[in-house]
Amino acid sequence: MATAETVDLGPPHEPKEESIKVFKDLEHDLKKxxxxxxxxxxxxxxxxxxxxxxxxxxxxxxxxxxxxxEVRVATSAYGIHMFGKVRIPAMPESGPAYIHFRIFTGGPDAEARLHSIHTEEKEQPDGGKTFRAIFTKNDPLEWFDT
Known part of the structure; x- marks a missing residue:
């Protein structure tokens, strides 16, 4: 299984042609x-x-x-892991207005599929928890499993 510890996640960058193509192919699945x-x-x-x-x-x-x-890509023995950040245009850019998603493909000739949309659960020092699925522009796009 690929994890943040076993795979080198490339630097964040603007989506390029191939990433945009994959996004368009899976846009309906992502929205659904x-x-x-x-x-x-x-x-x-x-x-x-x-x-x-x-x-x-x-x-x-x-x-x-x-x-x-924004996109970040990692290659593992299993295939290609693409992490993306997309803005929700109905939200002001200055606050929470982004979702993070993960797409996986077994390789250049394999069909890509939506792996997950990031939902974050964080333990707080007081023992409580915070939950979010909507991120800010400044929240880094990092490896996630859920």
Missing amino acids: ELIHIRHQHNKHEPEYFAAVEHLSDAELAGFGPDDFK
Whole structure:
């Protein structure tokens, strides 16, 4: 299994032609999964999507290729892991307005598939937890499994 410790994740950069093509190929799946996980988390942990609670599903998923802002790529024995940052245009750029996603492909001739959309759960010093799925422009795009 590829992990942050076993794979060298390349530096963040603007999406290039191949990354944009993969994004376009999986854009529908990404939007569908984003709406699905929002509905699932809203049942038990609405904090994940609190930053966008006022947006409709259409507004939340109202992004396109022009909103795909950053990518990082890693190669493992299994294939290519692409991490992306996309902006939700209905949100002000100055606050939480980005989702992080992960795509995997077995290689140049294999079909790419959406692996996951990042949802973060953090332990706080007081023992409490914070949850989020919407990130800021300054939040680094790092390796994640969920």
